[in-house]
Amino acid sequence: xxxxxxxxxxxxxxxxxxxxxxxxxxxxxxxxxxxxxxxxxxxxxxxxxxxxxxxxxxxxxxxxxxxxxxxxxxxxxxxxxxxxxxxxxxxxxxxxxxxxxxxxxxxxxxxxxxxxxxxxxxxxxxxxxxxxxxxxxxxxxxxxxxxxxxxxxxxxxxxxxxxxxxxxxxxxxxxxxxxxxxxxx
Amino acid sequence: xxxxxxxxxxxxxxxxxxxxxxxxxxxxxxxxxxxxxxxxxxxxxxxxxxxxxxxxxxxxxxxxxxxxxxxxxxxxxxxxxxxxxxxxxxxxxxxxxxxxxxxxxxxxxxxxxxxxxxxxxxxxxxxxxxxxxxxxxxxxxxxxxxxxxxxxxxxxxxxxxxxxxxxxxxxxxxxxxxxxxxxxxxxxxxxxxxxxxxxxxxxxxxxxxxxxxxxxxxxxxxxxxxxxxxxxxxxxxxxxxxxxxxxxxxxxxxxxxxxxxxxxxxxxxxxxxxxxxxxxxxxxxxxxxxxxxxxxxxxxxxxxxxxxxxxxxxxxxxxxxxxxxxxxxxxxx
Numbered sequence: 001x002x003x004x005x006x007x008x009x010x011x012x013x014x015x016x017x018x019x020x021x022x023x024x025x026x027x028x029x030x031x032x033x034x035x036x037x038x039x040x041x042x043x044x045x046x047x048x049x050x051x052x053x054x055x056x057x058x059x060x061x062x063x064x065x066x067x068x069x070x071x072x073x074x075x076x077x078x079x080x081x082x083x084x085x086x087x088x089x090x091x092x093x094x095x096x097x098x099x100x101x102x103x104x105x106x107x108x109x110x111x112x113x114x115x116x117x118x119x120x121x122x123x124x125x126x127x128x129x130x131x132x133x134x135x136x137x138x139x140x141x142x143x144x145x146x147x148x149x150x151x152x153x154x155x156x157x158x159x160x161x162x163x164x165x166x167x168x169x170x171x172x173x174x175x176x177x178x179x180x181x182x183x184x185x
Numbered sequence: 186x187x188x189x190x191x192x193x194x195x196x197x198x199x200x201x202x203x204x205x206x207x208x209x210x211x212x213x214x215x216x217x218x219x220x221x222x223x224x225x226x227x228x229x230x231x232x233x234x235x236x237x238x239x240x241x242x243x244x245x246x247x248x249x250x251x252x253x254x255x256x257x258x259x260x261x262x263x264x265x266x267x268x269x270x271x272x273x274x275x276x277x278x279x280x281x282x283x284x285x286x287x288x289x290x291x292x293x294x295x296x297x298x299x300x301x302x303x304x305x306x307x308x309x310x311x312x313x314x315x316x317x318x319x320x321x322x323x324x325x326x327x328x329x330x331x332x333x334x335x336x337x338x339x340x341x342x343x344x345x346x347x348x349x350x351x352x353x354x355x356x357x358x359x360x361x362x363x364x365x366x367x368x369x370x371x372x373x374x375x376x377x378x379x380x381x382x383x384x385x386x387x388x389x390x391x392x393x394x395x396x397x398x399x400x401x402x403x404x405x406x407x408x409x410x411x412x413x414x415x416x417x418x419x420x421x422x423x424x425x426x427x428x429x430x431x432x433x434x435x436x437x438x439x440x441x442x443x444x445x446x447x448x449x450x451x452x453x454x455x456x457x458x459x460x461x462x463x464x465x466x467x468x469x470x471x472x473x474x475x476x477x478x479x480x481x482x483x484x485x486x487x488x489x490x491x492x493x494x495x496x497x498x499x500x501x502x503x504x505x506x507x508x509x510x511x512x513x514x515x516x517x518x
Contacts, residue, residue: 085427111427121307124299145310
């Protein structure tokens with residue numbers, strides 16, 4: 001994509017729409033292999049960032065799929081903000097005895113993923129795996145198991161395909177790097 | 186000398202004062218430490234984990250303690266810590282020591298096997314059948330260790346003041362319940378274990394430990410350090426938010442020595458995350474000082490190849506706090 005066509009604030013495209021489509025199809029194939037023979041797979045998307053990825057990924061999964069979503073509170077150092085992470089929107093249905101695939105938009109420090117996995121593991125799933133669209137392993141603090149990943153990314157702030165900057169840019173069909181001088185607060 | 190009579194006398198003395206000790210014990214796979222951490226934060230008590238206790242034991246006595254002496258060593262270390270701060274102790278078997286800490290609130294966390302298997306499943310990345318087998322193995326190992334150290338494989342239920350079910354309550358709800366029970370019990374009113382009571386207890390315990398040839402070499406302390414930089418406090422808040430155990434500057438690593446073998450330079454990473462065995466260093470300083478810090482980190486890695494350390498530079502840290510919604514940018518030191 002020519003540089004001129006990029007919206008303001010974006011430095012460059014990291015993964016094009018075509019690259020994303022190809023990679024998601026490949027990862028869908030890996031998931032089909034791993035869960036072949038299972039009655040169904042429960043995809044759990046973490047709101048809001050994973051919506052676009054989960055939607056496209058689910059189209060490439062051949063075994064029956066159920067879909068559910070959850071959301072967690074965000075960290076803030078502002079006075080009055082929640083002192084501990086908590087589920088802001090819980091699953092609609094139980095996951096007991098189900099094969100669960102947690103679908104994330106991005107994993108970096110591992111903080112969020114660790115909390116979500118601990119929470120879900122206590123609900124008695126038959127198995128619990130993780131699929132992330134983007135994986136920033138260089139900044140991992142807490143080791144969190146990632147079973148399937150589309151792209152490993154450098155230590156830059158990225159947007160698009162579900163990832164936001166102040167809730168904007170989620171609808172971009174590609175993943176782009178935010179300019180370093182973009183206002184951040 | 187009648188040790189039990191003296192210990193009882195001490196207990197009577199301490200009863201009049203009470204002690205701010207709260208113990209949290211859990212079945213395997215119940216995440217008792219997470220609950221203890223949240224409860225400690227709610228109460229403003231200091232959390233003493235099993236890892237912290239082991240470190241304190243190693244610091245004051247020796248890294249390896251005979252099983253028969255373990256109970257007394259543990260009591261001694263806890264007494265020292267209870268003098269300084271109100272504490273929430275999360276360690277297997279610790280509830281059996283509370284006769285020495287009258288007024289202590291003892292909590293047990295239980296859950297159906299299905300829920301506990303789920304935790305193993307997550308930790309080991311396996312399926313339920315394997316996780317169930319591993320749960321049984323861990324329980325058996327823990328029972329054996331308890332029997333050797335404390336004389337019985339499990340504490341009777343009546344030992345505990347409060348029993349919680351991790352299936353119906355999440356970690357935060359359990360912590361809230363514990364905090365409320367502690368308030369009803371009069372916490373944090375109980376005074377700290379007095380220095381006099383602690384001295385008497387230590388005297389008796391050390392006589393017993395001498396029979397095992399164990400003598401203390403140091404004294405563990407809970408005294409809190411102030412964060413050296415605002416970024417460290419923010420990072421600590423972030424870890425707390427995600428319920429990730431941490432310790433602040435728990436260890437200094439010698440990295441240079443003079444000809445006489447005396448340490449001339451040491452490096453103290455800012456944080457240690459015991460759950461993942463990782464040190465974290467925050468370097469939110471000017472670039473001119475970063476080079477010096479990098480040399481220290483490089484030397485640390487050369488000298489201590491088994492140590493894992495993650496360094497966060499100014500930009501890394503800004504990205505981190507920005508990602509998690511922090512509004513203010515940090516000013517370089």
